[in-house]
Amino acid sequence: MNKICFLFFLFFYSDIASYAQQNDFVTWNYVNLNYKLNESWQVSLSEQMMRHENASEWWLFLHDLSLTQRITRHLSQELHLRWINQKRLDDRSEE
Secondary structure (H helix, E strand, O other): OHHHHHHHHHHHHHHHHHHHHOOOOOEEEEEEEEEEOOOOEEEEEEEEEEEEOOOOEEEEEEEEEEEEEEOOOOOEEEEEEEEEEEEOOOOOEEO
């Protein structure tokens, strides 16, 4: 009986809480590519795109190129080159 009450409450609560996001559905898609040069060096590329307004308009593009050096088993260092293009509220893009 407790399980049924809990499941009913959970279902009812999730239905009430879902009204807050009814007007705007957002997606965040990304692709990561990694290439290991050797035991200590790795190159990575990440492409990300966020869409809003019920996934009909782009809002953010993020491009990230990184170089990673593994110094020891527990120590590494990274260098990132990142470019972000974000849409402003007045529909202009901002870099």
